Amino acid sequence: MQIKNTDYRNIIETGFKEAPFISLIGMRLADCGPGWCETELSVASHHLQQNGFVHAGVLTTIADHSAGGAASTIIGADEYVLTLEFKLNLLRSASGEKLRCRAQVLRAGGSFTVVESEVYSINQDKAILSAKGIFTMAVLEK
């Protein structure tokens, strides 16, 4: 996948540091490359809903912010991305120690980018696909 700005990792790291909600959630960048981004989150009790599973809002946050990271690897230095819409399927309840998300660009465009995110629930090194989503992101000028 073609990149426009070799400094993309720095932009993504800034996008994590400067987003207060990401700090509140405790989500971190694991790695990224052209067209993809991987993130992690250590599950704590404040991430759960009333049945003891990770709340859909947490799964969405990691899926969405990772998608934004993946889309940001291929934009120009004077551009940024904003989520227009997404769909998330909650495939299996997440209750592990850790979440890991892999976001991958499906289609790179000048004015919008489509990204797919998979969120895995990890427990004792066993990964279960907990949620999968598709995100449409606008590519905007700063």
Add this chain to the structure above:
Amino acid sequence: MQIKNTDYRNIIETGFKEAPFISLIGMRLADCGPGWCETELSVASHHLQQNGFVHAGVLTTIADHSAGGAASTIIGADEYVLTLEFKLNLLRSASGEKLRCRAQVLRAGGSFTVVESEVYSINQDKAILSAKGIFTMAVLEK
């Protein structure tokens, strides 16, 4: 809309109190009735993303948990609901003082319920529709 359990408000209040992520986010029940649920959240800096807008994860949390509340008003005493999937369109950036969400059941079914949620960003008594989503929820036995 027909109800099976007149004590639904108590069940929804419990679903808010016993969900740690809802406390972390600071979301509260405003009101509910047969087939609908309204909620509120006072926006604080920890809800924002890197551009100063409310994070999509926060909008999703209020939209999803309100949808769960609306679906819970029409289920039996021995049932509960779980989100299977949803789509959210982020229509206008949310940056007001408060979010208000209205969730309304579109279709009530024995094994799944479809709910629509609208999230308004409220600033000096002016409400702007910031996000709209449709949620499919499974109705399960306890």
Add this chain to the structure above:
Amino acid sequence: MQIKNTDYRNIIETGFKEAPFISLIGMRLADCGPGWCETELSVASHHLQQNGFVHAGVLTTIADHSAGGAASTIIGADEYVLTLEFKLNLLRSASGEKLRCRAQVLRAGGSFTVVESEVYSINQDKAILSAKGIFTMAVLEK
């Protein structure tokens, strides 16, 4: 809702006449105005799937093409719209004599427009909401 081109009805009629799949399906424009479009289709046996209900592909076609019509009422004379993505919930099986669709713009933008479509199954003057969807459409220059 603000319009840029008072000749929008002519553009929508052309978009119906020049789309061979719309002729194959037998869908027709009922009416349109700034930000909305209504269409109809007389249900025939070739619209059905194997259980005797209208096929999801037919419901999508009427929902999508009506959404395109609604979005086209508010664009400039040198613009056109293309569907980027959509979600459709099939709320109740459609098996009536006629389908009627109402599409309404939720958010009008310079580069993309969000439209909601409701498809009703009509039988002996009784209308049932069979499907509801949200469409994101790109606004492009000719």
Add this chain to the structure above:
Amino acid sequence: MQIKNTDYRNIIETGFKEAPFISLIGMRLADCGPGWCETELSVASHHLQQNGFVHAGVLTTIADHSAGGAASTIIGADEYVLTLEFKLNLLRSASGEKLRCRAQVLRAGGSFTVVESEVYSINQDKAILSAKGIFTMAVLEK
């Protein structure tokens, strides 16, 4: 992926033969196996919309019916599937000679199944990913 009924191919073939809209569209089963289904359609002028591309309704029909086929490979002899909802992203305009769709079950469940469909536009043996969607299907008793 575990199967409950070894005669699944026959059921899927019947689901194609007995669906009049599938005949109208001209879509055919290419192959299927446990948890997946592949289909094809030779593009003709009556499949197009007003810009000369394959209509979203056609892409949806092939994506949805293939998803139903994939879900049908893993159900019992006394069960059938019905689409509850889906989302489709139109990634690149389809204008080739042929469409090919691959549907794959993401999550198999007792009461609902989640399937992913990819629609490729094929031109002179070059395949382009034109659309990708996720479908939630109810598993019902006959």
